[in-house]
Amino acid sequence: MGILEVKGVNKRFGGLQALGDVNLSVAENTVHAIIGPNGAGKSTLLNVLVGKLIPDSGSVMFDGQSVLGRKPHEINQMGISRVFQTPEIFADLSVMENVMIPCFARRDGAFRMHAIGSVRNEGDIIAQAEAILADVNMLAKRDMLASALSRGDKRRLEMAMCLVQEPKLLLLDEPTAGMARADTNNTIDLLKEIKEKRDITMCIIEHDMHVVFSLAERITVLAQGTPLVEETPENIKGHPKVREAYLGEAQV
Amino acid sequence: MLGLNSRDFKLLMIVIFMTLAAPILLNPFPVDSALGESFNAGYPALMQRFVIFGLLAVGFNILFGLTGYLSFGHAAFLGVGSYAAVWMFKLLSYNIIPAMLASVIVAALFAVVIGYVCLRRSGIYFSILTLAFAQMSYALAYSVLSPITNGETGLQVYADDPQVLMSAGDPVVPHLFGWEMNSSVTWNVGGWQFVFQNGYYLAAICMIIGFYISIRIFRSPFGLMLRAIKSNQTRMSYTGMNTKPYMLAAFVISGMYAGVAGGLMSAMDPLTGAERMFWTASGEIVVMAILGGVGTLIGPVLGAGIIKYLENIISKINSDILHNWFAFMPDWMDNLLVNILYPFVGKGWHLTLGVLFMVVVIFLPGGLVQGGQKLGALFSRKSKSSDSDATTAGTANTNTPAE
Numbered sequence: 229m230g231i232l233e234v235k236g237v238n239k240r241f242g243g244l245q246a247l248g249d250v251n252l253s254v255a256e257n258t259v260h261a262i263i264g265p266n267g268a269g270k271s272t273l274l275n276v277l278v279g280k281l282i283p284d285s286g287s288v289m290f291d292g293q294s295v296l297g298r299k300p301h302e303i304n305q306m307g308i309s310r311v312f313q314t315p316e317i318f319a320d321l322s323v324m325e326n327v328m329i330p331c332f333a334r335r336d337g338a339f340r341m342h343a344i345g346s347v348r349n350e351g352d353i354i355a356q357a358e359a360i361l362a363d364v365n366m367l368a369k370r371d372m373l374a375s376a377l378s379r380g381d382k383r384r385l386e387m388a389m390c391l392v393q394e395p396k397l398l399l400l401d402e403p404t405a406g407m408a409r410a411d412t413n414n415t416i417d418l419l420k421e422i423k424e425k426r427d428i429t430m431c432i433i434e435h436d437m438h439v440v441f442s443l444a445e446r447i448t449v450l451a452q453g454t455p456l457v458e459e460t461p462e463n464i465k466g467h468p469k470v471r472e473a474y475l476g477e478a479q480v
Numbered sequence: 481m482l483g484l485n486s487r488d489f490k491l492l493m494i495v496i497f498m499t500l501a502a503p504i505l506l507n508p509f510p511v512d513s514a515l516g517e518s519f520n521a522g523y524p525a526l527m528q529r530f531v532i533f534g535l536l537a538v539g540f541n542i543l544f545g546l547t548g549y550l551s552f553g554h555a556a557f558l559g560v561g562s563y564a565a566v567w568m569f570k571l572l573s574y575n576i577i578p579a580m581l582a583s584v585i586v587a588a589l590f591a592v593v594i595g596y597v598c599l600r601r602s603g604i605y606f607s608i609l610t611l612a613f614a615q616m617s618y619a620l621a622y623s624v625l626s627p628i629t630n631g632e633t634g635l636q637v638y639a640d641d642p643q644v645l646m647s648a649g650d651p652v653v654p655h656l657f658g659w660e661m662n663s664s665v666t667w668n669v670g671g672w673q674f675v676f677q678n679g680y681y682l683a684a685i686c687m688i689i690g691f692y693i694s695i696r697i698f699r700s701p702f703g704l705m706l707r708a709i710k711s712n713q714t715r716m717s718y719t720g721m722n723t724k725p726y727m728l729a730a731f732v733i734s735g736m737y738a739g740v741a742g743g744l745m746s747a748m749d750p751l752t753g754a755e756r757m758f759w760t761a762s763g764e765i766v767v768m769a770i771l772g773g774v775g776t777l778i779g780p781v782l783g784a785g786i787i788k789y790l791e792n793i794i795s796k797i798n799s800d801i802l803h804n805w806f807a808f809m810p811d812w813m814d815n816l817l818v819n820i821l822y823p824f825v826g827k828g829w830h831l832t833l834g835v836l837f838m839v840v841v842i843f844l845p846g847g848l849v850q851g852g853q854k855l856g857a858l859f860s861r862k863s864k865s866s867d868s869d870a871t872t873a874g875t876a877n878t879n880t881p882a883e
């Protein structure tokens with residue numbers, strides 16, 4: 229049994245079968261990559277996992293509990309964090325405030341009325357936030373407004389916001405899309421480092437095969453909403469079905 | 481000090497000084513002078529309005545400034561608070577303590593119900609829902625709820641009301657344990673006259689406390705969550721935060737401020753009517769906050785003060801006064817200026833307000849507070865000459881959204 233078990237999930241958008249009978253098992257403490265051409269349904273699958281979409285049928289079990297029908301914040305509190313394809317950050321707040329909020333969410337749960345004490349006096353929260361900013365090399369930018377960050381920094385900030393929650397499962401939707409080569413390599417190093425430092429399961433959607441092969445232990449190929457194969461990286465290279473799905477796309 | 485950082489503490493001290501010294505500061509001209517008649521604002525009825533509307537705007541800002549949810553029905557809570565207070569006068573006694581408590585509690589309950597329904601939507605739909613609720617309350621107060629609100633006559637205290645806690649010698653005006661709201665001390669210095677009224681000081685102290693609480697809320701984790709909701713609600717939910725109770729809490733706190741403001745209005749003058757809930761009253765609160773600076777601490781107080789000042793001072797100016805001002809000019813010029821200015825004064829003061837509002841919204845989206853900051857920056861640049869201001873570019877101090 230994996231930490232995440234997706235069974236027979238279907239999702240239609242009008243006439244379009246975005247997900248067709250998806251089965252997926254992600255083992256604990258592994259990095260599992262989901263690849264596939266544009267429009268294959270990868271983001272849709274993540275949306276189902278985090279409670280943004282409710283599938284038409286099927287089941288999604290995380291850590292022995294069903295996530296279906298739960299609200300996004302409840303699913304997050306179960307231990308699933310997500311990095312979005314276009315970064316979702318608090319653009320009007322400072323970098324430091326951006327990472328403090330997940331710290332509060334982790335310590336105080338989904339709601340706590342804490343209206344009189346000052347944020348300045350939250351020593352443990354500040355320490356946690358600073359530590360994670362140091363981890364992602366952004367401590368120097370702590371007082372910058374998040375909206376003023378570069379694209380790459382916004383992604384790293386979002387990743388820091390997810391990591392500081394110490395989720396059991398981290399979902400990453402194309403974390404290096406639009407990054408320069410150097411930034412991409414930094415991200416790979418960062419994710420590897422995180423993997424070594426703590427027990428964490430990652431499910432990563434990626435187009436960049438360099439990233440996939442540097443990180444993934446298992447790879448699922450999704451095409452037209454249906455998983456084609458699930459294999460180790462070694463076996464996926466040169467797999468005929470994969471070549472077929474990627475025909476005309478990047479060389480695998 | 482008082483759990484505030486030094487900047488906030490300074491701001492609080494300035495507000496305390498200004499409100500406590502208002503009877504002097506707002507009467508800079510001798511009573512009988514022409515200027516005094518036109519521009520003095522230090523009389524109790526007007527100063528009460530400054531601080532009561534200031535309190536209302538401070539509470540409104542906790543909702544609109546922090547969460548970005550624009551309530552267009554805030555006057556409903558004001559009205560409900562006023563009614564609750566007058567009922568306490570009728571049933572118990574003229575002591576304002578039970579009246580004020582009732583105002584807050586009733587406004588809070590009302591806000592829980594309205595908030596629960598309206599917060600199912602966001603953006604313009606939320607605003608329309610709150611507006612609809614307030615207009616419904618207004619209409620109900622005039623019709624089916626007349627037994628409670630006394631309809632068009634307005635709710636007031638009658639001689640045959642129970643007033644069960646009243647004993648023989650008690651004052652027959654609102655009072656705080658015998659300290660009557662409408663009594664005052666007048667201080668004559670030369671041609672100047674300063675009036676210190678109990679009611680004003682009670683309202684001023686409520687405003688100061690409300691302002692202090694709002695600073696604490698702005699700097700608290702709760703305040704941070706509200707700002708985060710304003711910034712990105714999606715990220716908030718995917719970070720494990722339930723935005724609903726946060727929003728409801730902000731809405732109810734904001735409604736309680738309005739309830740206190742309504743209670744104070746009744747304490748100043750124990751008579752209230754449904755027009756306090758009319759949509760224009762709600763709109764006025766919105767204008768106050770935007771004019772002063774939404775999301776800033778002092779902005780709403782400033783906006784409330786300026787609007788109440790304009791309303792009272794400009795609406796008093798008539799063509800005779802204008803002619804007096806320009807008497808030294810040749811007749812044709814005098815007439816021309818009076819003709820140009822006349823539409824903007826007296827009953828036309830709304831026109832002045834409208835122009836001011838447009839200018840502020842277009843040129844100072846951050847309200848008058850932003851204007852003040854720009855001026856401040858201009859002066860400090862002049863004095864420091866070529867001191868580099870690189871530190872301000874794209875940075876934001878973690879714990880201090882602009883005051």
Ligand SMILES: Nc1ncnc2c1ncn2[C@@H]1O[C@H](COP(=O)(O)OP(=O)(O)O)[C@@H](O)[C@H]1O
Nearest residue numbers: 241244246264265266267268269270271272273
């Ligand atoms: N909310 C939606 N409504 C309608 N169609 C959608 C929606 N979300 C995704 N789709 C469609 O579903 C298919 C899969 O999309 P997506 O999961 O984003 O693919 P990708 O694998 O590139 O992330 C696409 O054809 C997309 O247009």
Ligand SMILES: [Mg+2]
Nearest residue numbers: 270271272313
């Ligand atoms: Mg996608």
